Amino acid sequence: VTGSAAGTGSIAGSDSAATVDTATCGRLRRLAVPRFPAGLATPCLYVDLDVLDRNIAAMQATMDARGIALRPHVKTHKSVAIARRQLAAGAAGVTVGTLGEAEVMADAGITDLFVAYPVWAAGPKAKRLAALHARAQVIVGIDSAAGARGLAAAVARSATSLRVAVEIDSGQHRTGVTFDAAAGVAVAARDAGLEVIGVFTHGGHGYASGADRSTAASDEVRLLGEAAARLGAAGFTVSLISAGSSPTAVLSAVAPVNEERPGTYVFWDRQMVGLGAGEPDAVALVVLSTVVSAAVPGQVVLDAGAKTLTKDRPAWLDGFGALPAYPSATVSRVYDYHAVVWIPPGTPAPALGEVVAVVPNHVCPVVNQFDELVVGRAGVALERWPVDARGRSD
Amino acid sequence: VTGSAAGTGSIAGSDSAATVDTATCGRLRRLAVPRFPAGLATPCLYVDLDVLDRNIAAMQATMDARGIALRPHVKTHKSVAIARRQLAAGAAGVTVGTLGEAEVMADAGITDLFVAYPVWAAGPKAKRLAALHARAQVIVGIDSAAGARGLAAAVARSATSLRVAVEIDSGQHRTGVTFDAAAGVAVAARDAGLEVIGVFTHGGHGYASGADRSTAASDEVRLLGEAAARLGAAGFTVSLISAGSSPTAVLSAVAPVNEERPGTYVFWDRQMVGLGAGEPDAVALVVLSTVVSAAVPGQVVLDAGAKTLTKDRPAWLDGFGALPAYPSATVSRVYDYHAVVWIPPGTPAPALGEVVAVVPNHVCPVVNQFDELVVGRAGVALERWPVDARGRSD
Numbered sequence: 001v002t003g004s005a006a007g008t009g010s011i012a013g014s015d016s017a018a019t020v021d022t023a024t025c026g027r028l029r030r031l032a033v034p035r036f037p038a039g040l041a042t043p044c045l046y047v048d049l050d051v052l053d054r055n056i057a058a059m060q061a062t063m064d065a066r067g068i069a070l071r072p073h074v075k076t077h078k079s080v081a082i083a084r085r086q087l088a089a090g091a092a093g094v095t096v097g098t099l100g101e102a103e104v105m106a107d108a109g110i111t112d113l114f115v116a117y118p119v120w121a122a123g124p125k126a127k128r129l130a131a132l133h134a135r136a137q138v139i140v141g142i143d144s145a146a147g148a149r150g151l152a153a154a155v156a157r158s159a160t161s162l163r164v165a166v167e168i169d170s171g172q173h174r175t176g177v178t179f180d181a182a183a184g185v186a187v188a189a190r191d192a193g194l195e196v197i198g199v200f201t202h203g204g205h206g207y208a209s210g211a212d213r214s215t216a217a218s219d220e221v222r223l224l225g226e227a228a229a230r231l232g233a234a235g236f237t238v239s240l241i242s243a244g245s246s247p248t249a250v251l252s253a254v255a256p257v258n259e260e261r262p263g264t265y266v267f268w269d270r271q272m273v274g275l276g277a278g279e280p281d282a283v284a285l286v287v288l289s290t291v292v293s294a295a296v297p298g299q300v301v302l303d304a305g306a307k308t309l310t311k312d313r314p315a316w317l318d319g320f321g322a323l324p325a326y327p328s329a330t331v332s333r334v335y336d337y338h339a340v341v342w343i344p345p346g347t348p349a350p351a352l353g354e355v356v357a358v359v360p361n362h363v364c365p366v367v368n369q370f371d372e373l374v375v376g377r378a379g380v381a382l383e384r385w386p387v388d389a390r391g392r393s394d
Numbered sequence: 395v396t397g398s399a400a401g402t403g404s405i406a407g408s409d410s411a412a413t414v415d416t417a418t419c420g421r422l423r424r425l426a427v428p429r430f431p432a433g434l435a436t437p438c439l440y441v442d443l444d445v446l447d448r449n450i451a452a453m454q455a456t457m458d459a460r461g462i463a464l465r466p467h468v469k470t471h472k473s474v475a476i477a478r479r480q481l482a483a484g485a486a487g488v489t490v491g492t493l494g495e496a497e498v499m500a501d502a503g504i505t506d507l508f509v510a511y512p513v514w515a516a517g518p519k520a521k522r523l524a525a526l527h528a529r530a531q532v533i534v535g536i537d538s539a540a541g542a543r544g545l546a547a548a549v550a551r552s553a554t555s556l557r558v559a560v561e562i563d564s565g566q567h568r569t570g571v572t573f574d575a576a577a578g579v580a581v582a583a584r585d586a587g588l589e590v591i592g593v594f595t596h597g598g599h600g601y602a603s604g605a606d607r608s609t610a611a612s613d614e615v616r617l618l619g620e621a622a623a624r625l626g627a628a629g630f631t632v633s634l635i636s637a638g639s640s641p642t643a644v645l646s647a648v649a650p651v652n653e654e655r656p657g658t659y660v661f662w663d664r665q666m667v668g669l670g671a672g673e674p675d676a677v678a679l680v681v682l683s684t685v686v687s688a689a690v691p692g693q694v695v696l697d698a699g700a701k702t703l704t705k706d707r708p709a710w711l712d713g714f715g716a717l718p719a720y721p722s723a724t725v726s727r728v729y730d731y732h733a734v735v736w737i738p739p740g741t742p743a744p745a746l747g748e749v750v751a752v753v754p755n756h757v758c759p760v761v762n763q764f765d766e767l768v769v770g771r772a773g774v775a776l777e778r779w780p781v782d783a784r785g786r787s788d
Contacts, residue, residue: 041493041518041788075730097731099435117731120686120697120747124435143689146746167689174732175687175695204729292514293569295537295561301569303514307762307787311705335598336469336758337491337511337787338568352540353514364730368701368763371785390785391765393701393731394435 028273028280028324028359040374040381042290042355043304045367047375049382051284052266053085058282059249059265060089068253071095071114073244073263076364078389079373080108082266093137095244095261099128100392102138108388111136116200116244116261118143118167118175119151125394126154133158139240141200143167143176145188152192161195165240168227171219172204179226183234190236198240199227200261206248207275207314217243217251225256247277269363270322271314280324285373286357287321287366289339294352299332302339304358308369309334312362321358326350331358422667422674422718422753434768434775436684436749437698439761441769443776445678446660447479452676453643453659454483462647465489465508467638467657470758472783473767474502476660487531489638489655493522494786496532502782505530510594510638510655512537512561512569513545519788520548527552533634535594537561537570539582546586555589559634562621565613566598573620577628584630592634593621594655600642601708607669611637611645619650641671663757664716665708674718679767680751681715681760683733688746693726696733698752702763703728706756715752720744725752 063070069092074083083094083105093112096102102113113132118141121129132138133155142148142164155162166185169176177185186196201224206216220243228238243252244261246268253260267285268278289304309321311334319330320339328347333340339358343349350356360366367373368391372384457464463486468477477488477499487506490496496507507526512535515523526532527549536542536558549556560579563570571579580590595618600610614637622632637646638655640662647654661679662672683698703715705728713724714733722741727734733752737743744750754760761767762785766778 039518041522043787118686118689118695120684122684122747124433128435143687144746147686150747169690173690173693174727174729174734175689177689181689290514290516292512292541293537295512295569295571295575296563296567299567301512303787305787306704306706306759310700310759311707312700313705333568335568340568352538353516353544365700365704369785369787391763393437393697393699393763 028270028283028322028327040288042288043308044288045285045370045373046288046357046381047267047285047373049375049377051282052082055266055268055282055284056086056089059262060091062250063253063260064090066253068257069259071242071259071261072266073097073116073261074101074105074389076263076367077266078104078367078387078392079385080105080110080388081385083110086266092259095263098392098394099125099132100394101389102132102136103128104389104392106132106136113137114139114165114242114261116141116202116242118147120147121150121154126150129154130158133162139163139165139197141165141167142185142189145185148185148189148194149192152189152194156193161193163195163197164189165198165200165242166196166227166231168199168201168223170201170203170223171216172202174202174204176201179223179230182227183230186231186236187234196231196236198238198242199224199231200240200242200244203243203245203248203252206245207271213247213275213277214251217248220248220252221254221257228256246272247275264363267363270359270361271317274317283359285363285367286359288355289358291350291352291354291356294349298345299343300341300349300352302341302356302358303337304339305337306334307336308366309339309358309360310362310365310369312365314361317361321360323350323356323358325356422664422677422716422721434682436682437702438682439679439764439767440682440751440775441661441679441767443769443771445676446476449660449662449676449678450480450483453656454485456644457647457654458484460647462651463653465636465653465655466660467491467510467655468495468499468783470657470761471660472498472761472781472786473779474499474504474782475779477504480660486653489657492786492788493519493526494788495783496526496530497522498783498786500526500530507531508533508559508636508655510535510596510636512541514541515544515548520544523548524552527554527556533557533559533591535559535561536579536583539579542579542583542588543586546583546588550587555587557591558583558588559592559594559636560590560621560625562593562595562617564595564597564617565610566596568596568598570595573617573624576621577624580625580630581628590625590630592632592636593618593625594634594636594638597637597639597642597646600639601665601669607641607671608645611642614642614646615648615651622650640666641669658757661757664753664755665711668711677753679757679761680753682749683752685744685746685748685750688743692739693737694735694743694746696735696750696752697731698733699731700728701730702760703733703752703754704756704759704763706759708755711755715754717744717750717752719750
């Protein structure tokens with residue numbers, strides 16, 4: 001598998017296709033593959049509107065039934081149109097990962113925004129944060145006293161204080177403080193003039209191969225609870241206890257958690273299906289791609305390369321995407337504009353010129369490669385929606 | 395390393411930092427890191443104009459000295475401004491990977507275009523190819539009779555015939571036919587009404603870990619020569635014998651090759667330095683990124699994640715980028731907006747809020763994440779150049 005991860009291995013590198021991969025592909029075979037709309041050029045992204053709306057409604061219904069606020073992360077779709085559908089279905093607001101995403105949403109009138117990220121408010125970002133705070137209801141993440149002081153300085157001349165939430169590390173070990181350090185950061189934030197409203201975490205360790213998603217989810221609940229208790233003991237009113245990650249969102253939607261921030265659930269993807277977090281027939285987005293070469297025996301080449309599918313690949317998953325219509329095939333190597341698809345001897349292969357649907361491993365960075373989503377029903381393209389916050393990593 | 399490849403491993407996954415990585419970082423330490431221009435928000439791309447111009451001039455001088463045409467691949471920079479600098483330095487035209495890139499260049503008046511890709515001219519791409527052919531001097535790659543017939547049909551009503559070149563597989567086993575199949579494809583193309591002008595290849599196997607770049611380069615030269623001879627024997631006038639790949643460009647610039655198509659050499663990157671193809675002080679592009687979190691011991695977190703650095707990582711290289719100023723550090727995990735940088739105990743770490751330069755593993759997909767390049771000299775930002783063909787994978 002190492003060779004295929006590098007995108008430089010020989011096609012022989014794919015004959016080690018893991019069992020989990022075959023199983024995932026087999027499950028994805030149930031996915032409805034759209035008829036290719038003749039007016040489109042590949043590669044492009046196709047979103048099934050019925051499936052999208054089902055996913056939005058299902059997550060909302062689950063959270064409604066538990067009395068938990070759903071604040072979807074828009075980094076997955078980066079689309080105002082989809083954020084509006086989530087809000088219309090009952091979402092309490094949206095989550096963003098960057099000031100840039102927040103600005104795009106605010107420009108569209110979506111103003112209840114949680115920047116669930118330890119924004120470092122220096123230079124132009126200080127001014128941008130102040131401007132955003134003046135026109136939207138913003139919550140910002142903090143995980144250090146210095147970061148909190150930067151936020152406070154940025155909004156020092158604002159009419160209202162800025163609301164912040166302390167990020168807790170619930171086991172992913174990425175950002176966030178331990179629960180017993182939460183009160184210290186909160187006190188520093190309060191002393192700097194910020195309004196501390198609660199705590200949040202991202203149970204990203206629930207994505208790991210072989211990990212018990214339930215354990216990650218209970219880590220989220222337990223450690224958020226501990227952190228909230230420490231804040232309470234330090235005199236804070238804790239109104240926000242927010243967890244989030246598509247694999248753990250449903251499992252961690254229990255008290256004292258009162259908000260969930262999943263993103264990928266709107267589309268799901270190959271990784272999520274492989275983890276059992278999403279069902280194959282809930283995959284709402286596929287990459288449409290054309291077979292451009294069959295010159296090298298044993299493989300075909302698609303026009304969806306690394307600038308489309310990306311090289312995102314968890315270690316437990318073989319290849320860079322799944323072809324539901326060709327479950328034996330492996331996307332063994334990707335280059336900027338080429339995906340080499342290894343076809344095991346004796347199994348069906350797509351023909352030269354055929355348009356195939358590819359389910360990406362991780363949908364979030366794939367959407368970020370495109371300016372628009374082609375949206376349709378029952379395989380018929382209806383309209384194009386801009387990926388409004390495409391590229392807004394700032 | 396498997397864990398860090400997945401972006402989900404523990405930070406312990408990085409303690410296996412390969413020797414080659416340390417060596418690469420050590421060499422990159424000589425790279426001039428720009429002072430951070432205060433008016434910029436991170437993450438952003440910074441290009442050192444002096445280094446860029448040196449790279450352009452050096453490759454041009456090498457090819458000029460050998461009497462070989464240089465036709466740089468614009469997929470690396472996707473920038474009209476940089477393409478113009480390459481042409482002003484003496485490039486014979488430009489290479490593109492997609493019709494979209496060709497259209498962007500043609501819109502800017504850059505009309506000598508080699509689409510070095512087996513374009514499948516169906517649906518809207520047929521119309522777009524015809525329109526491009528009408529306003530530019532286009533060469534298109536072919537590696538199948540069916541693909542050639544599609545191109546011919548697309549331009550059937552054009553005033554002039556379309557020039558094509560047959561792609562040869564020189565060992566990468568991606569696209570391209572074997573040298574002894576080249577004449578068959580050429581005859582089919584001629585019969586369909588296309589003008590076959592020669593052969594081309596991409597010695598991409600020169601990127602592989604441990605591969606002898608010289609062997610890959612001589613594969614290119616030898617197999618292009620064989621293919622050209624077969625075309626000659628079949629009655630074709632072979633005016634184009636084109637090789638290309640930044641690691642092999644100089645090595646394969648010998649007769650009968652008469653054109654080279656490297657792309658990455660304008661910026662170089664961590665992978666190219668690791669392969670010995672580029673010198674550390676020839677790295678012209680870095681990602682500027684801010685340390686946003688130091689909450690988890692033993693690491694810091696940058697705001698340049700997978701939507702900036704991408705997850706491109708050859709198997710022989712540890713981590714997702716190099717920090718020249720912190721050569722012991724490893725970018726061990728990347729998520730959409732986070733890069734976790736593992737700091738070995740007892741070694742220097744960047745401070746919270748510090749802006750650091752990161753040399754990406756593979757620069758091409760990184761540039762494609764951004765709308766603009768910040769361009770400067772001696773660490774002082776001078777202007778912003780659009781990434782004109784950003785996202786044009788179609």
